[in-house]
Amino acid sequence: MHDHNHTHAGELQFVDCQGHALTATNEAAAQPGGGRRRQVIVAGKRVKTIDVHAHCVIPKALELQGKDHTKERGPDIGYVGARRLREMDEQGIDVEAISINPHWYMEGRDKAVEICKINNETLAELCAAHPDRFVGFAALTLQAPDVAVQQLEHAVKKLGMRGAAIGGSVVGDEFANPKFDAVWRKAEDLGILLFIHPQSTPELNNRFKGNGWLANTIGNPLDTTIALSHIIFEGTLDKFPGLKICSAHGGGFLPSYAPRSDNSLRVAPEMDTGVKLKKKPTEYMRDMYYDTLVFTDEALRHLAHEVGVERLVIGTDHPIPWQADSINHVLNCPHFNDAQKRMMLGETAGKLLGISQEF
Numbered sequence: 001m002h003d004h005n006h007t008h009a010g011e012l013q014f015v016d017c018q019g020h021a022l023t024a025t026n027e028a029a030a031q032p033g034g035g036r037r038r039q040v041i042v043a044g045k046r047v048k049t050i051d052v053h054a055h056c057v058i059p060k061a062l063e064l065q066g067k068d069h070t071k072e073r074g075p076d077i078g079y080v081g082a083r084r085l086r087e088m089d090e091q092g093i094d095v096e097a098i099s100i101n102p103h104w105y106m107e108g109r110d111k112a113v114e115i116c117k118i119n120n121e122t123l124a125e126l127c128a129a130h131p132d133r134f135v136g137f138a139a140l141t142l143q144a145p146d147v148a149v150q151q152l153e154h155a156v157k158k159l160g161m162r163g164a165a166i167g168g169s170v171v172g173d174e175f176a177n178p179k180f181d182a183v184w185r186k187a188e189d190l191g192i193l194l195f196i197h198p199q200s201t202p203e204l205n206n207r208f209k210g211n212g213w214l215a216n217t218i219g220n221p222l223d224t225t226i227a228l229s230h231i232i233f234e235g236t237l238d239k240f241p242g243l244k245i246c247s248a249h250g251g252g253f254l255p256s257y258a259p260r261s262d263n264s265l266r267v268a269p270e271m272d273t274g275v276k277l278k279k280k281p282t283e284y285m286r287d288m289y290y291d292t293l294v295f296t297d298e299a300l301r302h303l304a305h306e307v308g309v310e311r312l313v314i315g316t317d318h319p320i321p322w323q324a325d326s327i328n329h330v331l332n333c334p335h336f337n338d339a340q341k342r343m344m345l346g347e348t349a350g351k352l353l354g355i356s357q358e359f
């Protein structure tokens, strides 16, 4: 029934890896994942769909901290192989940009360097095994910014990484802290994407107790909101106007209540520390990028209204099952035209990550 799954936005098909339409008899062997690959077409033209928010862990790196990868959330998150490809094929994700959530910021310098080395080298190998399906974000030892600068350059120039995945802060230090300037300068020079993925807000753990998994439900979007607010209000984006930042979960809570940031220092001018911003806070929000993991048509419409539809890219959280179908969320959303859908589904991410729309 999925072979000709029509929507008002465009038609969907399954194809094999050469782009040929599949029949029921040959589909099983057609893909490395063992399934059928959904083809996403908007207004008669195929889109190479790109997911900027996909996780993995590297078992060997976790072992250095005495951790077991099978305990990590997300089925088979420790593997980049057939199951992942099959699930991408089913949903219609052509390329995943894979990140490893930073689990090493609390470690000492030497151990953190070793963990990042294993993470980066292994992720680069996994991506190289399917270069048309996976690209990687580098792991950085941000608690040692001088090392992080070298890691970033090495990861991009030697390992083929397309960006770096960072948390929401580094053991209490905000990204707006000048100690990180050298890292952001390097990221700007290299023209790569920084993917911000929150790590909850551990300072509030006591208040997150109880039902609802609040440390994640609200702790994660709050972490992103705090990280981006400091980047905006401390003038980090004035210092590094070419810096490309993409935040998970639609930028957390920040875009949903954006205008408050434009009014706070008007209400309380005595709270102005003297940072001279070149623009209004909400204008900086429109200089950054955000994934589409906001669940509903209305949330996506509002996010696009606040930050600009050209700033949105698909984010699935795969293999953690937050959203069942990120492609259809965009494809079936009534608030966007075909050109805007194409941008969100893959064109914008392709430009950010250096992935051609050609197959």
Ligand SMILES: [Zn+2]
Binding pocket: 053, 055, 197, 248, 317
């Ligand atoms: Zn995630």
